[in-house]
Amino acid sequence: MKNVCAGVVLYNPSIERLKGSIDAVRPQVDRLVFVDNASENVDELQKLLDPERDVLIKNEANLGIAKALNQLVEFADTNSYEWILTLDQDSICAGDHVEKLLTTATTDNKIAMAAPLIIDRGIVDVDNSPKEGFPDTEDVKWCITSGNLTNVKAVLGTGGFNEWLFIDEVDLEMSLRLLREGYRLVRVNTAVLNHEYGLKTIRRRFLWRVVTYRNYAPIRVYYQHRNIVYMLRKYGREYVPSPFVRWVKLFTAFTMKFIFEPERFKRLSAFTRGIAAGLVVNIKEK
Numbered sequence: 001m002k003n004v005c006a007g008v009v010l011y012n013p014s015i016e017r018l019k020g021s022i023d024a025v026r027p028q029v030d031r032l033v034f035v036d037n038a039s040e041n042v043d044e045l046q047k048l049l050d051p052e053r054d055v056l057i058k059n060e061a062n063l064g065i066a067k068a069l070n071q072l073v074e075f076a077d078t079n080s081y082e083w084i085l086t087l088d089q090d091s092i093c094a095g096d097h098v099e100k101l102l103t104t105a106t107t108d109n110k111i112a113m114a115a116p117l118i119i120d121r122g123i124v125d126v127d128n129s130p131k132e133g134f135p136d137t138e139d140v141k142w143c144i145t146s147g148n149l150t151n152v153k154a155v156l157g158t159g160g161f162n163e164w165l166f167i168d169e170v171d172l173e174m175s176l177r178l179l180r181e182g183y184r185l186v187r188v189n190t191a192v193l194n195h196e197y198g199l200k201t202i203r204r205r206f207l208w209r210v211v212t213y214r215n216y217a218p219i220r221v222y223y224q225h226r227n228i229v230y231m232l233r234k235y236g237r238e239y240v241p242s243p244f245v246r247w248v249k250l251f252t253a254f255t256m257k258f259i260f261e262p263e264r265f266k267r268l269s270a271f272t273r274g275i276a277a278g279l280v281v282n283i284k285e286k
Contacts, residue, residue, distance in 0.1 A: 004098055004149070005031040006085040007072030009065055012039045013089040019048055020092050026053075028098040029085060033075050035059065035068040064166035069145065073160065076152045088146040091193060100191040101149040104137050112154035112183035113175070115143035116191040134189040142175035143185050147193035154183055164286040167220070169227040176235055215261050222270040222277075225250065229278025230286065 006029040008021070026032060032054045036042050038061050049056060057071055069086065076084040083105065085098055097116065105114035117134075148171075155161070158177045161170055175185055216224065228250060231239045240246045254271050258264050 003082045004029050004085060004102060005033055005076050005079070005081045005083075006087060006098075007033045007035070007069075007076065008087045008089055009068040009072070009145075010034055010036040010039055010042075010045060010089050011062060012041060013045060015041065015044050015048070017090045017092075018045060021087060021089065022048055024093045024095070025085065025087065025097070026050075028093065028095070030081070031055065031079070033057070033072055033084075035071045037062040037064070037068055064163065065145070066161040066163040066165055066167075066170045069170065070160045070163065073150070073152055073155050077156060082152060084150050084152055086145045086148050086150055091146045093147060093193060094191070097147065097191055097193065098149065100188055104186055104188050105149050105151070108184065110182065110184050111186050112151045112178045113143045113185045114149045115140070115185065115187050116147040116193040117187060117189045118144065118146065119192055119194050136190050137186050137188050140185050140187045141179065142172045143187070145171045147191075151183075154178060154181075157181070162286065164281075165227050165230070166223055167227075168224045169231050172239075173231065173235075176238055179238075218263060218266040218270040221267050222274040225254070225271050225274035226278040226281075227274075229275055230281060230283060233278070234283040 006025050008018075010018070022032065032049075034045075034049070034054065035057045036045070037059050039045065042058065046056060055075070057075070059068070059071075072084060072086065083102065085101070087093070101114040101116065105111050155174065155178075158174070158181055162173050165173060178185065228246070232243050232246060236243055254267075258268060258271075261267060
């Protein structure tokens with residue numbers, strides 16, 4: 001589609017899943033741009049690309065989601081694209097995904113992001129399908145990266161994605177900055193994206209409750225908790241209605257994961273280091 005390119009951040013993707021993602025989105029955009037964060041299977045994924053239309057930017061190391069997103073947005077700007085569709089490597093769009101998002105996004109020049117309704121297929125035994133009575137579109141407080149149509153100039157005008165965050169909370173932090181600048185974030189509920197996280201949701205019974213969680217590696221636990229603390233300090237009630245409740249949930253969720261997950265002491269170390277790093281960072285400089 002004219003004036004729209006699509007960008008995908010890659011890190012050791014499933015080749016089969018990535019092929020499905022590429023095949024679904026390629027007919028809908030002018031160009032596909034990939035930023036690879038030092039994937040071990042980069043040679044395999046490169047075979048999926050069309051050298052006439054696709055661009056692959058190779059990073060020599062894993063520079064994080066935020067850096068890769070900035071590379072995508074900067075490429076789009078340099079090549080005169082007004083909009084970029086950002087996709088996770090495991091997200092597969094419907095055939096009219098871009099058309100639906102762009103139709104909404106272009107109704108108001110204050111719309112910085114038009115996002116789909118996300119259906120997480122990794123959550124089992126939970127009815128998370130679209131509900132009757134949903135409006136076709138609605139303003140929201142944040143958008144996740146996957147399947148999101150983003151206004152290139154709006155993002156660059158805020159300074160781009162926060163590369164210090166590296167991975168977690170990157171899209172949410174950008175959403176809050178766009179809102180502060182007076183932009184709108186709109187979810188298009190008629191555009192449904194079936195999204196599948198790399199890690200399946202695990203469900204365990206603990207006392208009278210069923211606990212759901214994903215078994216993240218210790219390094220991811222570090223970034224998750226460091227960045228949540230950063231967001232609580234920097235944005236407060238803009239981030240969550242009750243920062244106190246978020247703190248309680250933070251420790252409660254970690255306690256459940258500590259009980260059930262392997263490498264618990266490595267995770268405990270990552271958790272405490274993450275909390276400490278989030279507390280000491282100068283939020284005015286990051």
